[in-house]
Amino acid sequence: MKESDKLKELARQNKLLREQNDLLREQNRLLSTREVFVDDIDRDEMRNGFLVTSQRKKLWNVQIGLINEFARLCKKHDLRWFAIGGTLLGAVRHKGFIPWDDDVDVAMLRPEYEKLRRIIATEVKPPFSVEFWHDFRLETDEPSALADESLPLISADQIKKFPVHAPFFPIIKIRDDRTLFLEFPERRNVNQGIWLDIFPLDPLPPFADEKHAAIFQTARILFIAATHPEMIRASMEKNQPLGVSYDDLRKFIALPYNRRGTYLEDFLAKNFFASERIGDLRDWCIVRGQKFYNRKDFDGVTYLPFEKIEVPAPKNFDGVLSTFYGDWHKLIMTHTHVATYSADISYADYYKATTGK
Numbered sequence: 001m002k003e004s005d006k007l008k009e010l011a012r013q014n015k016l017l018r019e020q021n022d023l024l025r026e027q028n029r030l031l032s033t034r035e036v037f038v039d040d041i042d043r044d045e046m047r048n049g050f051l052v053t054s055q056r057k058k059l060w061n062v063q064i065g066l067i068n069e070f071a072r073l074c075k076k077h078d079l080r081w082f083a084i085g086g087t088l089l090g091a092v093r094h095k096g097f098i099p100w101d102d103d104v105d106v107a108m109l110r111p112e113y114e115k116l117r118r119i120i121a122t123e124v125k126p127p128f129s130v131e132f133w134h135d136f137r138l139e140t141d142e143p144s145a146l147a148d149e150s151l152p153l154i155s156a157d158q159i160k161k162f163p164v165h166a167p168f169f170p171i172i173k174i175r176d177d178r179t180l181f182l183e184f185p186e187r188r189n190v191n192q193g194i195w196l197d198i199f200p201l202d203p204l205p206p207f208a209d210e211k212h213a214a215i216f217q218t219a220r221i222l223f224i225a226a227t228h229p230e231m232i233r234a235s236m237e238k239n240q241p242l243g244v245s246y247d248d249l250r251k252f253i254a255l256p257y258n259r260r261g262t263y264l265e266d267f268l269a270k271n272f273f274a275s276e277r278i279g280d281l282r283d284w285c286i287v288r289g290q291k292f293y294n295r296k297d298f299d300g301v302t303y304l305p306f307e308k309i310e311v312p313a314p315k316n317f318d319g320v321l322s323t324f325y326g327d328w329h330k331l332i333m334t335h336t337h338v339a340t341y342s343a344d345i346s347y348a349d350y351y352k353a354t355t356g357k
Helices: 003-032 056-074 085-094 110-123 157-159 208-227 229-237 246-253 257-270 319-325 349-357
Strands: 045-047 050-052 105-108 128-132 172-176 193-202 277-279 301-306 311-312
Touching: 056 110, 056 172, 056 193, 056 311, 085 105, 085 193, 085 301, 085 311, 085 319, 105 110, 105 319, 110 128, 110 172, 110 193, 193 208, 208 229, 208 257, 229 246, 246 257, 311 319
Parallel strands: 105 193
Antiparallel strands: 045 050, 128 172, 172 193, 193 277, 301 311
16 A cells, blocks of 8 residues: 555544544533523422422423434434424413423424434434334234344233323334333333424325325225234224225234334325325324314424423414314313433433342
8 A cells, every 4th residue: 555545544544533532522421411401490380380390390401402402403404393282382382391291292294204214313322312113013913023022022911001102103202311201111121211202294184185085094004004903903804994905914914013114104205295184193093083283384484482492383383273272272281191200310220220130
């Protein structure tokens, strides 16, 4: 090798080492420090007649850190996103969290979500991690679909107990691995750090176009077949029409759950179309709550204060909230997700302390 080539190679290696060191320094900074985004984080206070403890504020602070990590990623890749659900309601009505809320919901139209799905796993670094909704095994699957033991197993009992939360939200979660958010105590083989939920918004009925109606029906059956294959088997035993051939469904439900989930996501991305209504496909497949948003309300973005940061909201947020909640000005105290959580103890350390493993 020529001397000039050796110098070039050394320069290249030094550049790589500098980049690696910069990354390690940033990771160490994230691991050792946490910015504060909530006022009076060390003090309990009453908000709207509800006691907000310092521990809850610390939970919120972690979740805002997750919002910032997600926002950084979206800015880097020019992806548009919105606060939705209770997070949007909190931003509009409380300029921050609803006092009794304990999670964060954001959403993207399916094409934006698809771009995110392709790059997020390589972009998010420790202390954060990414969880795709289908990265599990289901005990209700056929034996051949359970072969990959590297994926956590969701038992049939858990599926029966939590038919819409086990983990059957078509979402991506970003988690903070330094924390604890004990949603399912019996699932000691899965990450239970504090999370941020990222929802895709898909077309919802009614559809004037028969082609679009057929696409939705196929997506609906694929979603049920992916998450609850036992329901599809029961329908086929009764010879019920499903809109998808029985042979294709048998092949589909013979696949592992993670492959079924990926196939469904690919199908929804490929077949996305303009519609008057958008929302969470799960509500129209399993829950049957049939909640929706009007697509036109998401045509613009406005930024709203949220504790010490700002979050993007649909420009017509009043229309979004009215469609989804009705009289959204009325305070209705809802249940929290978990009773056990911590911004200071990791789920891994919690398991070690409670099980010795």
